[in-house]
Every structure is written in C-alpha cells, then in structure tokens.
Amino acid sequence: MRDTRKSPNAAVQLRLGPIFRPLEDWRRRQPKIPPRSDAIRELLKRALEAEQRRRTRPMDEAPNPA
Numbered sequence: 001m002r003d004t005r006k007s008p009n010a011a012v013q014l015r016l017g018p019i020f021r022p023l024e025d026w027r028r029r030q031p032k033i034p035p036r037s038d039a040i041r042e043l044l045k046r047a048l049e050a051e052q053r054r055r056t057r058p059m060d061e062a063p064n065p066a
Contacts, residue, residue: 016023027039034042 023036023039023043026043027033027036030039
C-alpha cells in the first residue's frame with residue numbers, strides 16, 4: 001500500500017448519493033458559497049476533529065446515556 005502522507009493532494013472521486021442534498025444545503029447556508037470540493041474538505045475536517053475530541057475526552061466528561 002502507498003504511503004498517503006507523501007501525497008497530501010491526492011485526487012479522490014466519490015459518489016455522494018443521499019448526502020448530496022444535505023451538502024448542497026450546507027454550502028448555501030455559508031456566508032460565501034464554497035466550491036463543493038472545499039465544502040467536503042471542511043465538513044470532513046470538522047467530523048475528524050470532533051471524533052478526535054470525543055476519543056480524547058476524559059471519562060468524567062462523557063455524556064450520560066439517556
């Protein structure tokens with residue numbers, strides 16, 4: 001397998017399927033409509049950061065199950 005850390009600008013093609021409409025809605029709610037590729041990068045970055053925060057949160061800060 002190739003080391004992807006050496007190619008940070010790797011091109012990726014994907015089919016958005018059912019997330020196309022929510023993506024377009026999110027883009028249009030921004031002050032300046034970003035290109036679709038930028039929107040995907042931004043949302044992916046946010047999701048990864050949120051996951052990292054969730055994984056590193058101390059146990060005493062974990063939400064109580066409802």
